[in-house]
Amino acid sequence: MTEQDVRDGLANAVAGEPPLRLDPDALMATARRQVRRRALVAVSLATAAVAVAAVTLPAAIGPRDDLAPAAPPVTTSTTTAPTPPPWPPPDVEPRVHTAAELYRRGDQMRAFLGDVAPTVLPGATDVEVAPFAGEAAGDVDDGQGYLTSFAHYTLDGNRFALGVNVYAPGAHSEGPDEVCVPDPDGCETLDTERGGQVLAVDVRTGRGDPPITILAVYHFRRDGSVVSVVGYDYDPAATLPMSTPPMPVTAEQLARLAVDPALGL
Amino acid sequence: MRQTDEESFRRFATRYAASLRRSAFLFCGDWHLAEDLMQQTLVKVYRSWSRIQQDESLANYGRTVLLRTWLDEKRRPWRRSEHTAEAVPDTADDRHDPANGVHRMWVRDLVHRGLLTLPPRQRAALVLRYFDDLSVAETAAVLGCSEGTVKSQTARGLDTLRASVARLSAEELGPTAGRVVT
Incomplete structure (x- = not known):
């Protein structure tokens, strides 16, 4: 098979394409909605930060004279439109790793997961952490911006797994609001005080046959890197059971791993 | 805007x-x-x-x-x-002209089916190089990697694609290769 055969084959593969349904106006309306939603997220985060400051600052300063006149409220005659939090952060510095560096880092994270699993997953036995790699098992390329692995374990006689995905700064193009797009109601912000934003995403609950549950927690870090830890109520590497047991991990357990600096690129 | x-x-x-x-x-x-x-x-x-x-x-x-x-x-x-990455779903092709013959369909099917068995970045390298006709430098810019990586991904992708197409050919021809249509 020559290179020309490949060219012809690829060209012919799209010869039967269905009609294109493109409505630029609808597409731009969708994009505008997303921009507005990002702005709302920014407002929410800013409000949360102000609330935290309002609660913590007086406690840090100590008791104050309740009879002292209160400072007048700060007023302003103009309002500034909030800037949507960009993702990746504007000052992100992409890190490029060689395949050898990625293999070494993967080995470190694999050992860490093996060590920490009994703590994060009390009662888990037969923990097996797969080597971190790319899309193909065991395959890592120079400059690859991510690593993934699965940690398989047994709990109460059932086999489960956690998926662990780590992304270098700038390598995860979707921001906190975008990972929630498939099901915005399933998203929950767990914590914003651990060096970034932690989101729990109820990816899929009770769908399929048998009904399966997948729970993902993303840690969006300030340096632009991302760690996602995904809990399954079955073992994705094994044959799907006739019925699935209750979800064995909570979002908080997954978050403990996602925010741990031992995981990351 | x-x-x-x-x-x-x-x-x-x-x-x-x-x-x-x-x-x-x-x-x-x-x-x-x-x-x-x-x-x-x-x-x-x-x-x-x-x-x-x-x-x-x-x-x-x-x-x-x-x-x-x-x-x-x-x-x-x-x-x-x-576990469905390798499956190629049926797609309607109502504009396909039967007169173009069996060969076109054969090549089209095998190359794309073979392509879908490749690791994603090898797949992307082949599409960018041989479908979009990008240069090695342009492909490197799109993939976000070095030109050397593009060359190695393309070479490995072609090797894997050839092997995959050969396997698919053998699977399809095997049961019917000797059949006489009357």
Whole structure:
């Protein structure tokens, strides 16, 4: 098979394409909605930060004279439109790793997961952490911006797994609001005080046959890197059971791993 | 976004939507998903439009966004949990001309089916080099890697594709190779 055969084959593969349904106006309306939603997220985060400051600052300063006149409220005659939090952060510095560096880092994270699993997953036995790699098992390329692995374990006689995905700064193009797009109601912000934003995403609950549950927690870090830890109520590497047991991990357990600096690129 | 920006984006979307969807189909093998990927890509490009339209290689920027969108889609937890990556869904081809003969369908099927068995970045390298006709340097820019990596990914991808097509050929020809049609 020559290179020309490949060219012809690829060209012919799209010869039967269905009609294109493109409505630029609808597409731009969708994009505008997303921009507005990002702005709302920014407002929410800013409000949360102000609330935290309002609660913590007086406690840090100590008791104050309740009879002292209160400072007048700060007023302003103009309002500034909030800037949507960009993702990746504007000052992100992409890190490029060689395949050898990625293999070494993967080995470190694999050992860490093996060590920490009994703590994060009390009662888990037969923990097996797969080597971190790319899309193909065991395959890592120079400059690859991510690593993934699965940690398989047994709990109460059932086999489960956690998926662990780590992304270098700038390598995860979707921001906190975008990972929630498939099901915005399933998203929950767990914590914003651990060096970034932690989101729990109820990816899929009770769908399929048998009904399966997948729970993902993303840690969006300030340096632009991302760690996602995904809990399954079955073992994705094994044959799907006739019925699935209750979800064995909570979002908080997954978050403990996602925010741990031992995981990351 | 300013009115002039909206108009220039509309021109960009109208011009490149079809080619982005074709590339997406070659990546994923599913026209429905390809349509979604194309739409997601254009939405992302729109959000960055005022920043990027000074860039001369807008088309390649769109390809980069498409590639990342597809890779992100593949890495989503629910995709990782499915074992359907190699399946090629049936797609209606009501414009296909039977007179073009069996050979065209044969080549088309085998090359694309073989392509879908490759690791994603090898698949992307082949599509960018042999479908989009990008140079090694342009492909490296889209993939975000060195030119050397593009060359190695392309070479490995071609080797794997040849092996895959040979295997698929043998599987399809095997049971019927000696059959006499009367």
